[in-house]
Amino acid sequence: MIRNVLSIAGSDPSGGAGIQADLKAFAARGVYGMAALTALTAQNTRGVTGVQAVAPDFVAQQIAAVFADIRVDAVKIGMIANAAIAEAVADVLSERHDIPIVLDPVMIAKGGAPLLAPEAVQVLSQRLLPLATLVTPNLPEAAALLGEAPAEDREGMAAQASRLLALGPKAVLVKGGHLEQGDSPDVLVTADGVRWFEAARVATENTHGTGCTLSSALAAELAKGVDVGEAVAAAKFYLLGAITAASDLSVGTGHGPVQHFHALWKT
Numbered sequence: 001m002i003r004n005v006l007s008i009a010g011s012d013p014s015g016g017a018g019i020q021a022d023l024k025a026f027a028a029r030g031v032y033g034m035a036a037l038t039a040l041t042a043q044n045t046r047g048v049t050g051v052q053a054v055a056p057d058f059v060a061q062q063i064a065a066v067f068a069d070i071r072v073d074a075v076k077i078g079m080i081a082n083a084a085i086a087e088a089v090a091d092v093l094s095e096r097h098d099i100p101i102v103l104d105p106v107m108i109a110k111g112g113a114p115l116l117a118p119e120a121v122q123v124l125s126q127r128l129l130p131l132a133t134l135v136t137p138n139l140p141e142a143a144a145l146l147g148e149a150p151a152e153d154r155e156g157m158a159a160q161a162s163r164l165l166a167l168g169p170k171a172v173l174v175k176g177g178h179l180e181q182g183d184s185p186d187v188l189v190t191a192d193g194v195r196w197f198e199a200a201r202v203a204t205e206n207t208h209g210t211g212c213t214l215s216s217a218l219a220a221e222l223a224k225g226v227d228v229g230e231a232v233a234a235a236k237f238y239l240l241g242a243i244t245a246a247s248d249l250s251v252g253t254g255h256g257p258v259q260h261f262h263a264l265w266k267t
Contacts, residue, residue, distance in 0.1 A: 045252025
């Protein structure tokens with residue numbers, strides 16, 4: 001049976017991040033993708049120049065319409081934009097305790113533009129984190145959720161992941177791509193303990209949408225019924241291949257997108 005996965009996120013008209021990346025990752029991982037938009041952005045590979053949030057009631061209406069008609073096997077939450085949308089999403093999903101939820105706390109675009117209003121961080125922490133099966137912050141996002149300075153080493157990453165776990169999610173994956181070192185380790189913390197996932201750092205500027213892609217791949221794997229550890233291993237391997245093959249694409253003059261279909265397209 002082909003699984004159905006819903007993305008709740010913002011739109012990227014250049015196709016590298018947001019719901020466009022989510023839908024590509026869903027397709028590449030063999031699930032049927034759906035999307036409820038939280039915001040429209042004006043952006044390309046060089047940065048974000050504008051954000052238009054969707055009315056919170058309409059965000060909730062989109063999600064409710066999907067659930068009213070379609071079996072949803074997993075949900076991925078990306079860009080939330082503001083506190084009112086966070087509240088609306090939490091209200092709808094709080095009734096869905098049986099569905100895996102991957103929360104990617106998108107706060108800052110690759111080029112540095114803010115994608116989450118400051119007042120929304122508290123709502124995200126208090127209402128969405130406890131609903132999540134898995135939360136996937138990078139180092140700046142983990143720090144912002146905790147009100148701390150970003151971790152600078154593995155010990156700090158694991159400690160912050162543990163503190164995030166105490167806020168209610170079932171699992172936390174803190175991504176180490178911002179560490180200034182030759183590899184890119186991620187740490188998964190659950191009630192069962194700490195597990196590290198290693199990967200080489202690929203020398204490329206084409207990393208637009210990596211967080212969106214990873215969290216969507218994770219949601220796809222959880223929808224298939226695999227456990228969190230196996231999902232992280234599969235999603236991280238998939239993302240490494242997508243980053244490695246990013247140079248096959250010719251999209252924009254800034255941070256280009258990853259190649260979501262690296263295993264399917266022949267160049």
